[in-house]
Amino acid sequence: MSDAAVAEKPESKKRSNIRPLMGNEAIARGVWEAGAKVCAAYPGTPSTEILENIARYPEQDIEVEWASNEKTALDIAMGASFAGVRAFAAMKHVGVNVASDTLMSQSYIGVNGALVMAVADDPGIHSSQNEQDTRMFAKFAGVPILEPVDAQQALDYTRLAFDISEQFDTLVIVRTTTRLSHTRSAVVTGERKEKKPKDFNDEISKNVMIPSHARLRHSHVIAREKAIGDYFDENNMAEWAKGSGKIGIITAGPASTYVHEVIPEASILTLPSSFPLTKGTIKKFMDEVDKVLVVEELEPVIEDQLKIMGYDVAGKEFFSREGEFSPETVRQGLEKSGFLKPRTGKKPIAASPIPRPPVLCAGCPHISSYMALNGINARVAGDIGCYTLAAIEPLKAIDTTVAMGSSIGNAVGMARAGTETRPIVATIGDSTFIHSGIPPLIDAVYSKANITILLLDNHITAMTGGQDHAATGISIRGKHVERINFAELIASLGVKWIREIDSYDMGKLYQTVREATLYKGVSVVISNRPCVLDPTRIRGESLKIKTENCTACQSCMNLGCPALVWDDEMYDGQHKVRIDPVACIGCSMCIQVCPTDSIRPMADFAAKGN
Amino acid sequence: MSASKTHPVTNVLVVGVGGQGVIMVSKVLALLCQRQGHEVKQSEVHGMAKRGGAVFSHIRFGKKVHSPTIPTGEADILIALEWAESMRWINQLNPETGTFISDTHKIVPPFACRNRSRNQKAVYSKETPKDVLGKVAQGYALDAVGVAAELGNERAANTILLGVMSTVLDFSVDDWLDVIAKFVPPKSIEINKKAFLYGREWVKEATIPEMNGEVEIEKAAELTNELEIIPAWCKGCDICVRMCPEHCLELDAEQKVVNARPDNCTGCRICEWLCPDFAIKLHKVPVNEKQPDAAMVEA
Numbered sequence: 068m069s070d071a072a073v074a075e076k077p078e079s080k081k082r083s084n085i086r087p088l089m090g091n092e093a094i095a096r097g098v099w100e101a102g103a104k105v106c107a108a109y110p111g112t113p114s115t116e117i118l119e120n121i122a123r124y125p126e127q128d129i130e131v132e133w134a135s136n137e138k139t140a141l142d143i144a145m146g147a148s149f150a151g152v153r154a155f156a157a158m159k160h161v162g163v164n165v166a167s168d169t170l171m172s173q174s175y176i177g178v179n180g181a182l183v184m185a186v187a188d189d190p191g192i193h194s195s196q197n198e199q200d201t202r203m204f205a206k207f208a209g210v211p212i213l214e215p216v217d218a219q220q221a222l223d224y225t226r227l228a229f230d231i232s233e234q235f236d237t238l239v240i241v242r243t244t245t246r247l248s249h250t251r252s253a254v255v256t257g258e259r260k261e262k263k264p265k266d267f268n269d270e271i272s273k274n275v276m277i278p279s280h281a282r283l284r285h286s287h288v289i290a291r292e293k294a295i296g297d298y299f300d301e302n303n304m305a306e307w308a309k310g311s312g313k314i315g316i317i318t319a320g321p322a323s324t325y326v327h328e329v330i331p332e333a334s335i336l337t338l339p340s341s342f343p344l345t346k347g348t349i350k351k352f353m354d355e356v357d358k359v360l361v362v363e364e365l366e367p368v369i370e371d372q373l374k375i376m377g378y379d380v381a382g383k384e385f386f387s388r389e390g391e392f393s394p395e396t397v398r399q400g401l402e403k404s405g406f407l408k409p410r411t412g413k414k415p416i417a418a419s420p421i422p423r424p425p426v427l428c429a430g431c432p433h434i435s436s437y438m439a440l441n442g443i444n445a446r447v448a449g450d451i452g453c454y455t456l457a458a459i460e461p462l463k464a465i466d467t468t469v470a471m472g473s474s475i476g477n478a479v480g481m482a483r484a485g486t487e488t489r490p491i492v493a494t495i496g497d498s499t500f501i502h503s504g505i506p507p508l509i510d511a512v513y514s515k516a517n518i519t520i521l522l523l524d525n526h527i528t529a530m531t532g533g534q535d536h537a538a539t540g541i542s543i544r545g546k547h548v549e550r551i552n553f554a555e556l557i558a559s560l561g562v563k564w565i566r567e568i569d570s571y572d573m574g575k576l577y578q579t580v581r582e583a584t585l586y587k588g589v590s591v592v593i594s595n596r597p598c599v600l601d602p603t604r605i606r607g608e609s610l611k612i613k614t615e616n617c618t619a620c621q622s623c624m625n626l627g628c629p630a631l632v633w634d635d636e637m638y639d640g641q642h643k644v645r646i647d648p649v650a651c652i653g654c655s656m657c658i659q660v661c662p663t664d665s666i667r668p669m670a671d672f673a674a675k676g677n
Numbered sequence: 678m679s680a681s682k683t684h685p686v687t688n689v690l691v692v693g694v695g696g697q698g699v700i701m702v703s704k705v706l707a708l709l710c711q712r713q714g715h716e717v718k719q720s721e722v723h724g725m726a727k728r729g730g731a732v733f734s735h736i737r738f739g740k741k742v743h744s745p746t747i748p749t750g751e752a753d754i755l756i757a758l759e760w761a762e763s764m765r766w767i768n769q770l771n772p773e774t775g776t777f778i779s780d781t782h783k784i785v786p787p788f789a790c791r792n793r794s795r796n797q798k799a800v801y802s803k804e805t806p807k808d809v810l811g812k813v814a815q816g817y818a819l820d821a822v823g824v825a826a827e828l829g830n831e832r833a834a835n836t837i838l839l840g841v842m843s844t845v846l847d848f849s850v851d852d853w854l855d856v857i858a859k860f861v862p863p864k865s866i867e868i869n870k871k872a873f874l875y876g877r878e879w880v881k882e883a884t885i886p887e888m889n890g891e892v893e894i895e896k897a898a899e900l901t902n903e904l905e906i907i908p909a910w911c912k913g914c915d916i917c918v919r920m921c922p923e924h925c926l927e928l929d930a931e932q933k934v935v936n937a938r939p940d941n942c943t944g945c946r947i948c949e950w951l952c953p954d955f956a957i958k959l960h961k962v963p964v965n966e967k968q969p970d971a972a973m974v975e976a
Contacts, residue, residue, distance in 0.1 A: 327744075329744075398748070412750070423729075425695070441924060621793060627787050633790045640944075
């Protein structure tokens with residue numbers, strides 16, 4: 068069966084089967100082609116588009132739904148595997164931390180129907196809270212990890228992962244990175260191969276992890292490591308580009324493309340996997356080259372294993388453990404190691420760029436929530452979402468941000484420490500609250516913590532581009548489903564003080580937050596307004612500032628709204644403010660903070676002939 | 678410039694601000710190259726970048742493309758939809774042979790308007806087209822947004838830039854127009870065609886534009902702000918604390934207002950005007966004098 072899987076490359080390479088796909092689209096295609104039946108994921112950049120693209124395939128082929136978090140996604144996929152069908156879960160690297168409780172024991176249990184997990188790492192921290200290396204997790208859990216180099220391989224490896232999963236009774240991780248996930252290149256696609264569901268496997272010694280069973284299964288985990296490594300060898304899965312000289316480079320995943328770009332003359336061995344290693348091929352490679360460098364993004368996973376095996380290799384002394392690789396960083400490493408001579412050439416043209424960090428959108432309802440918290444001088448435990456941007460200028464309203472759902476637990480701890488004199492507030496978005504905000508809220512009630520939770524309900528998972536969740540009442544395929552009511556849910560946990568406020572009503576929001584923090588015990592304020600971007604782009608009539616009335620007090624500029632810019636006209640050394648009519652959506656927040664009442668809808672000016 | 682002649686791979690870097698259409702421009706080019714039989718890799722980063730931040734997209738095409746990103750200093754074409762973004766990425770351009778194409782359109786980010794000291798200018802790239810076009814091998818700068826507005830639709834600005842770029846790549850006008858038509862709404866195909874052809878024509882007599890919007894600000898006297906608070910008159914109503922745009926004020930243990938962060942005070946006078954008990958007075962003091970009562974200087 069294994070050989071069949073490898074030979075089973077898409078039959079015809081007709082031009083009509085070639086299409087440009089992003090890495091994530093290619094993984095989705097691979098899942099569909101492999102005959103997977105059940106898929107689940109929690110959105111997270113850069114992995115989000117995987118499940119979104121799977122949901123484009125027909126409903127009768129494949130069951131798809133957003134899960135509350137990564138652990139439930141993996142649990143759901145694993146349940147489908149128990150039930151005998153091919154199953155799949157997708158997540159970003161930090162999502163593996165959430166799913167790891169299931170993952171570590173899943174490794175012992177193995178599979179019935181194939182089980183594959185795609186994990187998107189984020190070297191360079193483009194949109195994450197850290198840059199942990201999932202290859203370490205694969206080794207830790209004892210499950211194989213396939214590392215595609217480009218979109219074509221992302222599709223091929225994803226298909227193959229399902230076969231390896233069934234053959235070796237293991238979950239298989241397909242690892243992508245931000246760069247691969249979001250690079251579009253031509254991919255030869257195949258057709259879907261339906262898989263007949265297997266019967267439920269009734270072996271409880273395999274499926275029920277009690278100590279006596281787990282001890283036996285641990286041997287299986289260790290034995291399969293070698294078996295899978297041998298499989299990689301037998302199928303020649305490492306790509307060996309023979310070079311002209313005697314220098315060799317061992318690499319894997321997207322880093323391989325930079326190596327090929329910068330030093331095509333070297334012998335380059337691109338491994339299919341950092342765990343387990345293709346030891347046979349590596350030995351042959353080592354015999355043919357004199358000096359070997361390991362070029363791998365992030366941690367020295369391959370390098371460490373090669374050193375333990377007794378090979379004389381170098382890697383991380385020349386290539387950083389931090390950040391995303393690029394042709395330059397790989398070139399610099401190769402120059403430092405003496406593999407390449409330093410390049411000479413004209414210096415790049417220099418200029419003075421300006422900082423342009425991401426900002427909350429014009430009319431973003433999170434702005435008023437954090438203005439209110441600044442108003443009461445709160446100590447704010449933040450969470451993961453667009454609203455993390457309120458930590459920087461000009462709002463500067465967040466004191467801590469750790470991981471999904473940490474805000475409420477952090478706030479409980481701050482309150483119990485008894486040292487804080489300012490009101491303690493946890494801010495958390497609707498999707499993050501569902502992901503992992505409910506257990507710590509139970510803790511808050513249980514331990515009678517004196518905190519306020521500001522639930523920023525913008526009716527969508529906004530940061531990742533607008534995905535639905537259980538509290539939007541809409542499925543990934545756009546169907547209406549049961550909708551969670553936050554106020555009822557929170558009341559059922561024993562919270563006595565709950566208010567729901569329109570985020571755009573700044574006075575009321577401020578007053579409510581103030582009252583909430585004066586309440587002794589757990590209070591919850593639901594700041595309620597849909598996101599201005601998703602699911603529909605909200606646009607109202609643009610506002611305008613009556614320049615002659617503006618005293619340049621900068622009250623509105625402190626909202627951080629990108630529609631507000633400095634005018635060239637000054638008042639007493641400060642810039643008056645002007646509204647960009649293209650960016651403004653007419654949310655009225657600036658009207659509410661303007662002390663001279665100088666801001667009005669555009670139409671008012673026309674009516675008065677101004 | 679063509680992938681088949683001197684360069685085995687042609688590198689195009691498209692840059693701009695979130696929402697401007699960077700991804701659209703790069704998709705047009707990628708599809709065009711693919712139709713001409715090149716291997717194409719198009720790489721971008723999603724997520725944070727979209728919220729008004731800097732956005733970039735690498736397009737590499739040729740016989741065989743390895744790295745999805747362009748090595749520093751090897752971009753053959755830099756095409757920028759916003760002026761300061763062209764300055765951010767100009768170091769990626771091949772200094773010996775690269776072509777620089779930029780809109781002179783300015784998008785000033787909220788961060789540029791943060792300094793609350795007196796007489797500040799919004800922070801923006803100081804280079805003008807004149808400074809830059811002399812340094813690059815080949816360079817074009819034009820007010821594409823302005824021209825597109827005159828043609829009838831600001832959104833066609835990107836197509837004007839594509840028209841300029843088309844003169845340095847070996848693809849036929851028909852092929853370009855065919856692909857562009859696939860990415861714009863049917864009702865604006867005509868205007869985009871006009872915009873594209875405008876860009877091609879403009880190159881023939883390209884000039885160096887002046888940067889618009891460079892206005893000298895009217896400078897006020899250099900003064901520092903001193904807040905006089907009369908505790909006996911303050912009843913701790915909290916109005917000034919809530920209304921201060923810079924959050925300078927706090928109530929102390931006796932519920933009297935104090936200026937806790939005097940360095941942040943911009944002298945806007947909101948507290949003075951709003952105090953129902955006239956307990957706050959703002960004095961603007963020439964920088965060298967320290968005594969507030971000695972100098973009741975009004976700006």
